[in-house]
Amino acid sequence: MTHQDEYNFAYLDEQTKRMIRRAILKGLAIPGYQVPFASREMPMPYGWGTGGVQVSAAVLTPDDTLKVIDQGADDTTNAVSIRTFFERTAGVETTTATTDASVIQTRHRIPEEPLTEGQILVYQVPIPEPLRFLEPRESETRKMHALEEYGLMHVKLYEDISRHGHIATSYAYPVKVEGRYVMDPSPIPKFDNPKLGDMAAVQLFGAGREQRIYALPPYTDVVSLDFEDHPFEASKADQICGLCGAEDSYLDEVITDDRGGRLFCCSDTDYCLSRRNAGFQGPAFPENEVTK
Amino acid sequence: MTPLLSVNGITKTYGTHIGCADVSFDLYPGEVMGIVGESGSGKSTLLNCMAGHLVPDAGEVVFDTRADGPKDTVTMSEPERRMLSRTDWAFVHQHARDGLRMGVSAGGNVGERLMAVGERNYGDIRDKATDWLERVEISSDRVDDRPTTFSGGMQQRLQIARNLVTGPRLVFMDEPTGGLDVSVQARLLDLLRGLVRDMGLSAIIVTHDLAVVRLLADRLMVMKSGRVVEAGLTDQVLDDPQHVYSQLLVSSVLQV
Numbered sequence: 001m002t003h004q005d006e007y008n009f010a011y012l013d014e015q016t017k018r019m020i021r022r023a024i025l026k027g028l029a030i031p032g033y034q035v036p037f038a039s040r041e042m043p044m045p046y047g048w049g050t051g052g053v054q055v056s057a058a059v060l061t062p063d064d065t066l067k068v069i070d071q072g073a074d075d076t077t078n079a080v081s082i083r084t085f086f087e088r089t090a091g092v093e094t095t096t097a098t099t100d101a102s103v104i105q106t107r108h109r110i111p112e113e114p115l116t117e118g119q120i121l122v123y124q125v126p127i128p129e130p131l132r133f134l135e136p137r138e139s140e141t142r143k144m145h146a147l148e149e150y151g152l153m154h155v156k157l158y159e160d161i162s163r164h165g166h167i168a169t170s171y172a173y174p175v176k177v178e179g180r181y182v183m184d185p186s187p188i189p190k191f192d193n194p195k196l197g198d199m200a201a202v203q204l205f206g207a208g209r210e211q212r213i214y215a216l217p218p219y220t221d222v223v224s225l226d227f228e229d230h231p232f233e234a235s236k237a238d239q240i241c242g243l244c245g246a247e248d249s250y251l252d253e254v255i256t257d258d259r260g261g262r263l264f265c266c267s268d269t270d271y272c273l274s275r276r277n278a279g280f281q282g283p284a285f286p287e288n289e290v291t292k
Numbered sequence: 293m294t295p296l297l298s299v300n301g302i303t304k305t306y307g308t309h310i311g312c313a314d315v316s317f318d319l320y321p322g323e324v325m326g327i328v329g330e331s332g333s334g335k336s337t338l339l340n341c342m343a344g345h346l347v348p349d350a351g352e353v354v355f356d357t358r359a360d361g362p363k364d365t366v367t368m369s370e371p372e373r374r375m376l377s378r379t380d381w382a383f384v385h386q387h388a389r390d391g392l393r394m395g396v397s398a399g400g401n402v403g404e405r406l407m408a409v410g411e412r413n414y415g416d417i418r419d420k421a422t423d424w425l426e427r428v429e430i431s432s433d434r435v436d437d438r439p440t441t442f443s444g445g446m447q448q449r450l451q452i453a454r455n456l457v458t459g460p461r462l463v464f465m466d467e468p469t470g471g472l473d474v475s476v477q478a479r480l481l482d483l484l485r486g487l488v489r490d491m492g493l494s495a496i497i498v499t500h501d502l503a504v505v506r507l508l509a510d511r512l513m514v515m516k517s518g519r520v521v522e523a524g525l526t527d528q529v530l531d532d533p534q535h536v537y538s539q540l541l542v543s544s545v546l547q548v
Contacts, residue, residue: 134396147370149374149408151378151405151408154412155404158407159397161414162399162400162435163397163436227413
């Protein structure tokens with residue numbers, strides 16, 4: 001390959017990365033505030049994580065180790081394609097082990113393994129504006145953020161309780177950051193909400209189509225919104241993992257046949273595999289299969 | 293006695309066209325002021341200037357705030373003005389759809405202002421919402437229904453409940469009975485009169501329907517081409533109009 005055929009490190013040109021880094025720094029300085037940025041066209045469709053990819057490209061260095069997860073799994077289409085993308089354009093090391101990664105791009109989950117200082121968690125965000133479905137005017141929602149008028153967010157929770165008897169919002173559950181900005185944590189299950197606050201790692205949120213970046217610096221105060229008489233509750237399926245027997249992890253429900261058979265298993269594949277390698281077994285684990 | 297609202301020389305022009313010009317009046321606590329005039333006479337422009345929806349070109353609107361006493365709402369900061377408009381002020385739109393969230397249940401609509409001022413107890417909010425629905429004669433079992441399933445009259449009453457739930461001191465009404473049929477109008481007026489008297493509200497009612505002001509308003513201003521041409525006690529103006537235009541207006545009312 002001649003020099004001209006090569007991509008710049010991590011695909012984006014240096015000026016673009018500089019612009020994105022400025023947006024990230026601003027986001028870190030004002031936790032929860034949505035910073036507009038000039039999102040670029042990426043070689044993948046909107047909705048596939050163009051925002052997250054641009055943020056990852058801007059923070060990656062050649063020494064980094066990258067992990068990409070989609071709904072907790074390392075082996076799904078979105079995760080595999082983005083991981084391959086950065087293998088080809090940045091040549092960085094990739095891994096599926098949460099503890100080995102320095103940058104983790106994620107869609108819809110936070111890894112079960114607690115993250116540590118020095119790690120960066122990059123979220124792919126479809127709609128960054130938590131007030132969007134209640135107030136469609138962007139000019140108005142910006143004003144509401146500026147003036148801290150968040151009564152409307154509780155109207156949504158009120159509607160949930162009046163219709164379902166409890167707060168039925170189970171993902172993209174709105175949070176208040178440092179007592180100031182109300183933020184959409186991207187469509188993570190509300191099971192993951194408690195992990196957002198006081199996390200040791202840096203959390204960056206990128207929305208490519210909506211052209212917004214926001215961030216949570218380490219050890220930020222994040223509170224899930226609720227009512228006094230209907231407090232926030234992190235929920236998961238009332239089962240244990242069929243493969244590794246974990247009781248504390250977020251579970252996926254997998255249909256296994258057309259006769260009503262189903263399997264609950266950890267959505268975080270790395271967590272599940274490392275537990276099985278450590279000798280844990282769930283009730284559905286095939287007896288004679290050899291652990292990888 | 294300090295006036296609750298003191299309007300001095302409000303002027304608003306749209307280019308060379310006059311919206312309203314040099315309007316001044318005082319409104320005292322518990323008083324209901326009617327503003328009548330034909331379409332395009334500047335009634336709604338004046339109302340929107342007073343309620344902070346439009347910025348007047350000149351003049352001041354001094355409101356007697358609870359915390360700091362009389363304050364000009366035109367020059368006060370936007371957060372302060374917005375805070376006023378969801379606590380001490382209420383605005384009833386002509387079309388209920390403009391003032392309601394159509395995708396949110398009746399209870400949520402009434403509760404929104406409560407949540408906006410920091411109420412965070414679901415049970416309390418719901419009790420207050422149900423109580424207010426009953427006060428505006430909407431059955432409490434409709435609390436979870438969306439306003440789209442309500443009739444026009446019910447939507448208007450829901451809008452009134454939603455506005456009055458935080459106990460405002462001043463209500464702006466823009467043609468509150470417009471677009472409703474006469475029997476529904478009569479009930480709504482009856483309800484409004486009761487609420488205004490019970491809560492000791494001050495109100496400014498813009499309308500072109502003289503019957504509405506006859507029933508509700510203590511005082512009346514007649515507007516023509518953006519200017520106030522006559523002002524006085526309601527009965528005095530309606531029974532003995534002095535200005536040519538007021539005379540025309542009063543004589544134009546159809547007698548059944």
